Amino acid sequence: MSANIYWTIYNDYAEKIQNGDIPAGAKIPSESELADSYGTSRETVRKALGLLSQNGYIHKVKGKGSFVLDLGKMKFPITGLISFKEMSERLGRKSRTLVYKTERVPASRVISAHLDLNEGTTVWEVIRSREIEGERVILDKDYFVPERVGTLTPEIAARSIYDYLENTLNLSISYAKKEISVEPATPEDRALLDLNNLSHVVVVRNYVYLEDTTLFQYTESRHRLDKFRFVDFARRAH
Amino acid sequence: MSANIYWTIYNDYAEKIQNGDIPAGAKIPSESELADSYGTSRETVRKALGLLSQNGYIHKVKGKGSFVLDLGKMKFPITGLISFKEMSERLGRKSRTLVYKTERVPASRVISAHLDLNEGTTVWEVIRSREIEGERVILDKDYFVPERVGTLTPEIAARSIYDYLENTLNLSISYAKKEISVEPATPEDRALLDLNNLSHVVVVRNYVYLEDTTLFQYTESRHRLDKFRFVDFARRAH
DNA sequence: CAGTGGTCTAGACCACCCT
DNA sequence: GGGTGGTCTAGACCACTGC
Numbered sequence: 001m002s003a004n005i006y007w008t009i010y011n012d013y014a015e016k017i018q019n020g021d022i023p024a025g026a027k028i029p030s031e032s033e034l035a036d037s038y039g040t041s042r043e044t045v046r047k048a049l050g051l052l053s054q055n056g057y058i059h060k061v062k063g064k065g066s067f068v069l070d071l072g073k074m075k076f077p078i079t080g081l082i083s084f085k086e087m088s089e090r091l092g093r094k095s096r097t098l099v100y101k102t103e104r105v106p107a108s109r110v111i112s113a114h115l116d117l118n119e120g121t122t123v124w125e126v127i128r129s130r131e132i133e134g135e136r137v138i139l140d141k142d143y144f145v146p147e148r149v150g151t152l153t154p155e156i157a158a159r160s161i162y163d164y165l166e167n168t169l170n171l172s173i174s175y176a177k178k179e180i181s182v183e184p185a186t187p188e189d190r191a192l193l194d195l196n197n198l199s200h201v202v203v204v205r206n207y208v209y210l211e212d213t214t215l216f217q218y219t220e221s222r223h224r225l226d227k228f229r230f231v232d233f234a235r236r237a238h
Numbered sequence: 239m240s241a242n243i244y245w246t247i248y249n250d251y252a253e254k255i256q257n258g259d260i261p262a263g264a265k266i267p268s269e270s271e272l273a274d275s276y277g278t279s280r281e282t283v284r285k286a287l288g289l290l291s292q293n294g295y296i297h298k299v300k301g302k303g304s305f306v307l308d309l310g311k312m313k314f315p316i317t318g319l320i321s322f323k324e325m326s327e328r329l330g331r332k333s334r335t336l337v338y339k340t341e342r343v344p345a346s347r348v349i350s351a352h353l354d355l356n357e358g359t360t361v362w363e364v365i366r367s368r369e370i371e372g373e374r375v376i377l378d379k380d381y382f383v384p385e386r387v388g389t390l391t392p393e394i395a396a397r398s399i400y401d402y403l404e405n406t407l408n409l410s411i412s413y414a415k416k417e418i419s420v421e422p423a424t425p426e427d428r429a430l431l432d433l434n435n436l437s438h439v440v441v442v443r444n445y446v447y448l449e450d451t452t453l454f455q456y457t458e459s460r461h462r463l464d465k466f467r468f469v470d471f472a473r474r475a476h
Numbered sequence: 477c478a479g480t481g482g483t484c485t486a487g488a489c490c491a492c493c494c495t
Numbered sequence: 496g497g498g499t500g501g502t503c504t505a506g507a508c509c510a511c512t513g514c
Contacts, residue, residue, distance in 0.1 A: 044485080064492085
């Protein structure tokens, strides 16, 4: 996005690796070579390579060089704050969003606790299900602090709320906490999802914070058991 | 671990935050102040603060400063390559490990595929269940490439295999990929876990790589649905 | 305006690897 | 010994927030 040099280098190589232009196991140019070829300093190159390493694109070995990993392919993310729309587009699957509710409602005890508000405070409630290849397999229940989001409409909810928040309202999402657990299906789950008699659902609770560290969204994503998948890449602490 | 300056700063503040010595919302000293007080340069301080930020301890705001987040408490990890033993100790729960099997066996078709070996190659198979507060809720099935691990014994398996690998064999684990899904319980799950009639288990497949990028361990961690929990902290891409 | 974090530079020394 | 990545320095300029 920015005109940062390290960001340019990062994207150049992330793309080359994802496209397979540089095969898994291959060595990328040394830090000094990259510094020369991009006309920058080694520390700046190192910033880019650090990002590539963190995100599972490369692996750096002292004394030898940096090598391409073969994990770049299935970067299947619930990880990393990616939206349903981005995800289904990336996978090229036929998908559809069904909007059940887009309303301002008083927060229930549970919801107000999740959003750290007083019970009864007005919040936006958006309830949608996600249909993939003809089956409703995800139920998304979103709650927003109303001062931040202005007015939501079913049309916005059907497209991408994140698009609207980031590009129209210029809110900048900063970080989020996710909790994954498995819980018994509720009557609502049975009504709005095609559960096929499965007794439980995977629940992903997502707390989204803005740049000023205020919590402004709580989302409960309820997945049919057999359609849930989560991939995580982790480097050893040190 | 190392005598690195940035590592020292990171640990100092990670500890202060975890202990509550610096409360959530408080501002930590500016980068220049930290550089002075640690007798180092600003870039080195920035490296430490970058780590604190990534791990959810602080949040940096341009023009204002760095502020403590309140997520440091329940850093409940399957995230980050932490072992069962470390985890249960951290939580102070009564737990026990039951070792069912510690043997060299020819790899099945499935296992050889996971470890990228030829079918029938000899691998170490370790099967253990984890009992927490009297119930067996996790079934761990580990497979190791034998050239790397030498000899495993039930005694080692009962303590911590990672301890043995890292401190005795001096293998250095580098990175890992995890996949989480939910699958029907197998007869083995029913035999070795206290499933309470639950029909499915959460399966965490873990692929562990060494510094030289070779895959050397595949682990299948099978959790009872109601005892599974996963927490993830993520910063927005940019 | 002074103070903050974000980016970048042009060096330096070290530890490690390979030949 | 020459090449590599890991750490660190002492500056610089910018963009942003606050007063």
